[in-house]
Amino acid sequence: xxxxxxxxxxxxxxxxxxxxxxxxTLHNLGQTNVESVVVGKYFEVNLTGNKSDVDAQVxxxxxxxxxxxxxxxxxxxxxxxxx
Amino acid sequence: xxxxxxxxxxxxxxxxxxxxxxxxTLHNLGQTNVESVVVGKYFEVNLTGNKSDVDAQVxxxxxxxxxxxxxxxxxxxxxxxxx
Numbered sequence: 001x002x003x004x005x006x007x008x009x010x011x012x013x014x015x016x017x018x019x020x021x022x023x024x025t026l027h028n029l030g031q032t033n034v035e036s037v038v039v040g041k042y043f044e045v046n047l048t049g050n051k052s053d054v055d056a057q058v059x060x061x062x063x064x065x066x067x068x069x070x071x072x073x074x075x076x077x078x079x080x081x082x083x
Numbered sequence: 084x085x086x087x088x089x090x091x092x093x094x095x096x097x098x099x100x101x102x103x104x105x106x107x108t109l110h111n112l113g114q115t116n117v118e119s120v121v122v123g124k125y126f127e128v129n130l131t132g133n134k135s136d137v138d139a140q141v142x143x144x145x146x147x148x149x150x151x152x153x154x155x156x157x158x159x160x161x162x163x164x165x166x
Contacts, residue, residue: 001118007125022126022148031140035084035129042090042125043105046118057114065105 001048001083004058006076008067009040041066046081054078084131084166087141089159091150092123124149129164137161 010016019037026034043066047054058076067074093099102120109117126149130137141159150157 009125025148026144033131033137033140035131036127037129038127040125040127042092042123044119044121044123046120048116048118054116057116061109061114065108 001046001081002051002054003079003081004043004045004047004054004076005079006043006045006058006062006066006074007040008043008062008072008074009038010071011073014071048083051078051080084129084164085134085137086162086164087126087128087130087137087144087159088162089126089128089141089145089149089157090123091126091145091155091157092121093154094156097154131166134161134163 016039018039022039023034023037026037045058045061047057049057055078058078062074062076063069093102099122101122105122106117106120109120128141128144130140132140138161141161145157145159146152
């Protein structure tokens with residue numbers, strides 16, 4: 001079995017309102033040492049199958065369901081785990 | 084400068100509707116090899132300061148802002164990065 005760890009973030013060119021709010025709030029609280037904030041989605045998906053099939057399946061899953069490829073980018077890792 | 088990578092997930096005891104929808108949708112699409120799905124939030128925060136101060140600050144940030152500690156758990160890593 002494989003565990004896919006998937007990270008989905010806004011593209012750098014896209015304004016991230018949540019991240020802006022968090023950073024401004026922290027600065028207003030006096031935490032001005034906060035240089036930058038990035039907010040994203042995180043998924044862990046366990047799948048059975050051989051590695052190449054699972055890899056292709058995860059790629060498709062990201063492209064078609066988990067990420068809006070117009071505004072977001074994704075990256076993932078695959079780890080073999082015990083069933 | 085330090086980069087905090089923060090992961091926030093629902094506690095195992097809490098039903099995660101998004102994860103349920105994703106898993107059911109995939110099963111309906113015939114992808115029955117998907118064993119489990121976990122959905123969470125992911126933050127990357129860059130902070131200046133010494134490691135122990137930054138560590139305490141991130142802990143407080145998670146407890147008070149990024150995670151709802153009644154329903155969610157969090158974990159984070161700190162990496163030193165170039166300013």
